[in-house]
Amino acid sequence: xxxxxxxxxxxxxxxxxxxxxxxxxxxxxxxxxxxxxxxxxxxxxxxxxxxxxxxxxxxxxxxxxxxxxxxxxxxxxxxxxxxxxxxxxxxxxxxxxxxxxxxxxxxxxxxxxxxxxxxxxxxxxxxxxxxxxxxxxxxxxxxxxxxxxxxxxxxxxxxxxxxxxxxxxxxxxxxxxxxxxxxxxxxxxxxxxxxxxxxxxxxxxxxxxxxxxxxxxxxxxxxxxxxxxxxxxxxxxxxxxxxxxxxxxxxxxxxxxxxxxxxxxxxxxxxxxxxxxxxxxxxxxxxxxxxxxxxxxxxxxxxxxxxxxxxxxxxxxxxxxxxxxxxxxxxxxxxxxxxxxxxxxxxxxxxxxxxxxxxxxxxxxxxxxxxxxxxxxxxxxxxxxxxxxxxxxxxxxxxxxxxxxxxxxxxxxxxxxxxxxxxxxxxxxxxxxxxxx
Amino acid sequence: xxxxxxxxxxxxxxxxxxxxxxxxxxxxxxxxxxxxxxxxxxxxxxxxxxxxxxxxxxxxxxxxxxxxxxxxxxxxxxxxxxxxxxxxxxxxxxxxxxxxxxxxxxxxxxxxxxxxxxxxxxxxxxxxxxxxxxxxxxxxxxxxxxxxxxxxxxxxxxxxxxxxxxxxxxxxxxxxxxxxxxxxxxxxxxxxxxxxxxxxxxxxxxxxxxxxxxxxxxxxxxxxxxxxxxxxxxxxxxxxxxxxxxxxxxxxxxxxxxxxxxxxxxxxxxxxxxxxxxxx
Numbered sequence: 001x002x003x004x005x006x007x008x009x010x011x012x013x014x015x016x017x018x019x020x021x022x023x024x025x026x027x028x029x030x031x032x033x034x035x036x037x038x039x040x041x042x043x044x045x046x047x048x049x050x051x052x053x054x055x056x057x058x059x060x061x062x063x064x065x066x067x068x069x070x071x072x073x074x075x076x077x078x079x080x081x082x083x084x085x086x087x088x089x090x091x092x093x094x095x096x097x098x099x100x101x102x103x104x105x106x107x108x109x110x111x112x113x114x115x116x117x118x119x120x121x122x123x124x125x126x127x128x129x130x131x132x133x134x135x136x137x138x139x140x141x142x143x144x145x146x147x148x149x150x151x152x153x154x155x156x157x158x159x160x161x162x163x164x165x166x167x168x169x170x171x172x173x174x175x176x177x178x179x180x181x182x183x184x185x186x187x188x189x190x191x192x193x194x195x196x197x198x199x200x201x202x203x204x205x206x207x208x209x210x211x212x213x214x215x216x217x218x219x220x221x222x223x224x225x226x227x228x229x230x231x232x233x234x235x236x237x238x239x240x241x242x243x244x245x246x247x248x249x250x251x252x253x254x255x256x257x258x259x260x261x262x263x264x265x266x267x268x269x270x271x272x273x274x275x276x277x278x279x280x281x282x283x284x285x286x287x288x289x290x291x292x293x294x295x296x297x298x299x300x301x302x303x304x305x306x307x308x309x310x311x312x313x314x315x316x317x318x319x320x321x322x323x324x325x326x327x328x329x330x331x332x333x334x335x336x337x338x339x340x341x342x343x344x345x346x347x348x349x350x351x352x353x354x355x356x357x358x359x360x361x362x363x364x365x366x367x368x369x370x371x372x373x374x375x376x377x378x379x380x381x382x383x384x385x386x387x388x389x390x391x392x393x394x395x396x397x398x399x400x401x402x403x404x405x406x407x408x409x410x411x412x413x414x415x416x417x418x419x420x421x422x423x424x425x426x427x428x429x430x431x432x433x434x435x436x437x
Numbered sequence: 438x439x440x441x442x443x444x445x446x447x448x449x450x451x452x453x454x455x456x457x458x459x460x461x462x463x464x465x466x467x468x469x470x471x472x473x474x475x476x477x478x479x480x481x482x483x484x485x486x487x488x489x490x491x492x493x494x495x496x497x498x499x500x501x502x503x504x505x506x507x508x509x510x511x512x513x514x515x516x517x518x519x520x521x522x523x524x525x526x527x528x529x530x531x532x533x534x535x536x537x538x539x540x541x542x543x544x545x546x547x548x549x550x551x552x553x554x555x556x557x558x559x560x561x562x563x564x565x566x567x568x569x570x571x572x573x574x575x576x577x578x579x580x581x582x583x584x585x586x587x588x589x590x591x592x593x594x595x596x597x598x599x600x601x602x603x604x605x606x607x608x609x610x611x612x613x614x615x616x617x618x619x620x621x622x623x624x625x626x627x628x629x630x631x632x633x634x635x636x637x638x639x640x641x642x643x644x645x646x647x648x649x650x651x652x653x654x655x656x657x658x659x660x661x662x663x664x665x666x667x668x669x670x671x672x673x674x675x676x677x678x679x680x681x682x683x684x685x686x687x688x689x690x691x692x693x694x695x696x697x698x699x700x701x702x703x704x705x706x707x708x709x710x711x712x713x714x715x716x717x
Contacts, residue, residue: 137684138684138688138689139679139680139684139685139688144692147692147696151696151699151700154700154703155699158703158706158707162706192710192711192713192714193713193714193715194713194714197716199716200713203712203713203716204713207709207710210702210706211702211706214702218699221695
């Protein structure tokens with residue numbers, strides 16, 4: 001699509017994009033530097049783990065999962081949430097959701113790649129990784145999860161690409177912004193012959209809608225499968241019918257929070273107030289309020305049921321979470337910042353501002369990660385069989401520096417992509433905004 | 438100078454130039470003979486060495502077995518020690534040499550190699566015979582009772598006050614049925630249970646055994662009887678279930694069906710993209 005085919009408004013968006021693409025501030029350079037250092041520390045930790053073995057982590061015979069699995073389910077859940085939101089906004093043609101679709105899809109794509117890396121960190125024998133496919137057991141939730149995540153990653157990549165193809169065409173042909181040769185080649189390659197004629201546009205729109213349509217039930221199933229890895233295990237704390245729905249709701253809420261943070265950051269950094277308005281923050285806030293209330297109800301329902309039934313193992317597990325000498329502080333704080341505080345911020349009209357919602361989202365994002373950790377570790381510390389001949393230090397899990405470095409490396413990778421991607425792909429979809437609304 | 442000298446000597450020792458680590462380690466051999474069913478002999482030689490303050494069986498060593506009497510010695514064969522350091526051969530009665538007193542001599546020898554010194558052991562035993570008879574009776578009420586009689590003799594004479602063990606062969610370890618002392622007739626009777634699981638055809642392999650007798654060594658005799666409860670053959674067809682290798686059909690169809698539908702859709706979209714350029 002050539003510049004002469006673009007509307008005035010679209011040209012203005014392009015110019016704005018050109019401004020922030022070609023400039024890299026000192027603050028950005030400093031941030032990138034720090035993030036790269038964090039990632040390198042993670043790579044060092046990984047090298048240590050590969051050469052010495054999993055003994056460098058805090059995982060032992062009894063508590064076999066820790067930070068890696070917590071981060072895996074966290075990132076994958078967030079990815080699924082972003083995908084379902086983006087697909088729904090696109091498919092139902094929600095007008096106010098236009099600037100959010102791309103941000104949500106990008107977030108879903110990046111977290112969808114980071115999440116499975118944490119699973120690979122947990123695997124002791126990489127040389128047997130292919131066994132998951134050649135000796136797959138159809139009855140196993142692990143097999144379902146492997147297939148579902150692989151299928152999902154292809155789907156989200158396809159969806160992202162379909163969303164971007166029109167803009168790649170614009171970027172490859174326009175002369176409004178100056179591009180280095182390598183970017184020009186990338187844009188041209190990714191355009192795959194799209195020139196913007198009506199038939200091509202109709203084909204792209206139809207394909208994008210069909211992928212968006214399929215994503216919604218597929219991701220819902222993917223959510224279910226991920227939660228069934230825990231829910232179908234006969235462990236108190238996991239074996240609960242409400243585990244799945246709680247996981248789904250909390251993950252979508254976390255995705256929303258992450259999208260809000262990204263929106264706030266891009267709006268501030270790239271001056272996108274015209275596109276990312278207070279209205280988007282408010283509407284996403286309403287959706288989040290709805291989800292958080294349900295999440296709070298599910299959480300309450302789960303624990304009151306356990307408490308009332310007084311089952312030995314379930315109660316022991318619950319006591320671990322409520323005991324302030326064990327996981328009590330983390331549990332209560334994560335529930336406060338994950339449920340109570342968001343309801344307060346969004347529920348009270350005076351507090352419902354973009355800045356407050358963003359700050360609340362930041363806390364929620366951390367709180368839900370802690371909640372994922374509390375899903376995994378306390379249950380495993382609550383052994384079902386007597387731990388005979390087990391060293392006392394194996395009875396509890398404590399993450400090591402290697403694990404922390406790798407978790408921070410994962411988070412840093414996400415932030416790094418969030419900073420660098422707008423240098424290549426415009427955050428505001430030019431092709432979607434023909435005229436100012 | 439003295440310190441330097443001590444350091445030098447210590448380093449030589451550490452490098453093995455002065456210690457005796459390169460000399461062969463001395464080995465020991467223990468010979469055991471089991472008389473089997475009155476006709477055969479199982480001869481085993483355990484070759485060990487003291488390594489790191491522990492006696493460890495030496496594997497891969499060739500041991501030569503001999504039989505001898507007061508006049509001559511003849512080789513019986515060779516065997517190589519297994520990972521527990523045991524070399525085993527089986528010979529028949531007509532291969533061995535005995536003397537006029539029915540005393541049989543056995544010798545085993547390991548010649549040594551660069552790592553271990555040679556060792557040998559010898560043992561003389563008296564031939565013994567152990568006969569085993571299985572008896573079954575049914576009383577007036579129809580209840581079956583089973584007993585196993587074992588008679589131990591040597592040179593036609595009963596051997597009394599000798600402990601005999603009755604075992605049933607099973608998959609992992611032999612099952613001990615009883616332990617009794619022979620009477621003045623060299624006889625002992627064991628009550629045999631009637632509810633033991635047997636092989637596929639309902640037979641049971643059991644054997645009587647005396648162990649480490651100073652005169653006779655080990656003596657063993659076995660019998661196979663149809664006294665076991667036949668094992669029901671597992672159905673060759675494995676039912677489809679969550680816990681079997683074959684998944685439930687509905688699960689398999691759903692799983693494959695979903696993957697086919699979703700991936701089929703992806704392939705269709707990708708094909709459409711490839712056709713994009715041709716659309717004008």
